[in-house]
Amino acid sequence: KQEVTQIPAALSVPEGENLVLNCSFTDSAIYNLQWFRQDPGKGLTSLLLIQSSQREQTSGRLNASLDKSSGRSTLYIAASQPGDSATYLCARGYGNKLVFGAGTILRVKS
Amino acid sequence: AAGVIQSPRHLIKEKRETATLKCYPIPRHDTVYWYQQGPGQDPQFLISFYEKMQSDKGSIPDRFSAQQFSDYHSELNMSSLELGDSALYFCASREDSSNEQFFGPGTRLTVL
Numbered sequence: 001k002q003e004v005t006q007i008p009a010a011l012s013v014p015e016g017e018n019l020v021l022n023c024s025f026t027d028s029a030i031y032n033l034q035w036f037r038q039d040p041g042k043g044l045t046s047l048l049l050i051q052s053s054q055r056e057q058t059s060g061r062l063n064a065s066l067d068k069s070s071g072r073s074t075l076y077i078a079a080s081q082p083g084d085s086a087t088y089l090c091a092r093g094y095g096n097k098l099v100f101g102a103g104t105i106l107r108v109k110s
Numbered sequence: 111a112a113g114v115i116q117s118p119r120h121l122i123k124e125k126r127e128t129a130t131l132k133c134y135p136i137p138r139h140d141t142v143y144w145y146q147q148g149p150g151q152d153p154q155f156l157i158s159f160y161e162k163m164q165s166d167k168g169s170i171p172d173r174f175s176a177q178q179f180s181d182y183h184s185e186l187n188m189s190s191l192e193l194g195d196s197a198l199y200f201c202a203s204r205e206d207s208s209n210e211q212f213f214g215p216g217t218r219l220t221v222l
Binding site: 032034036041042043044045046049051089091093095096097098099100101102103 | 141143145151152153154155158160165166168198200202208209210211212213214215216218
């Protein structure tokens with residue numbers, strides 16, 4: 001069974017702090033990994049896609065890395081802002097589908 | 111930029127009724143995916159289509175069926191609705207040259 005685990009399940013930080021969200025997966029097969037943001041009751045916004053041949057991707061204050069050997073990906077958010085408050089989901093590409101982790105609920109306090 | 115369009119955005123049905131959800135992918139995207147997200151859960155893959163042919167199947171109940179049409183839009187048909195079918199249903203699309211999936215805003219289905 002393909003499993004994706006995200007740690008921590010929830011995180012509350014003061015504004016301005018740098019933070020790291022973790023994602024691990026059990027299958028060592030070489031597929032891509034995608035990070036999403038979801039606001040309550042809303043759709044999924046794609047943040048970053050790391051192809052299987054890549055090690056990291058950056059977009060603005062976000063940086064995602066992929067370590068296939070250890071089965072881990074991290075999402076680094078720099079200088080967090082209250083607007084970053086949302087649920088962050090990582091998803092592992094397995095063939096023609098995405099398998100999601102349970103997400104990390106992030107709250108950035110002003 | 112154009113995004114994935116889903117309709118309706120909200121749908122309320124009674125048990126044992128039928129529902130049809132529609133998805134219009136981003137232009138030039140030829141692959142469509144359907145996912146179901148129950149309350150407090152992560153999205154679960156249901157089914158996907160590439161060039162109007164079913165390409166993969168996940169945990170989709172036999173009461174559900176889907177297809178992709180010649181204009182690449184897709185419809186998810188749900189029959190004999192049960193209370194447990196209440197969820198957010200997402201459609202995502204992808205172009206052949208990329209692995210990145212783009213999600214629509216979802217259809218919130220409530221079964222009473």
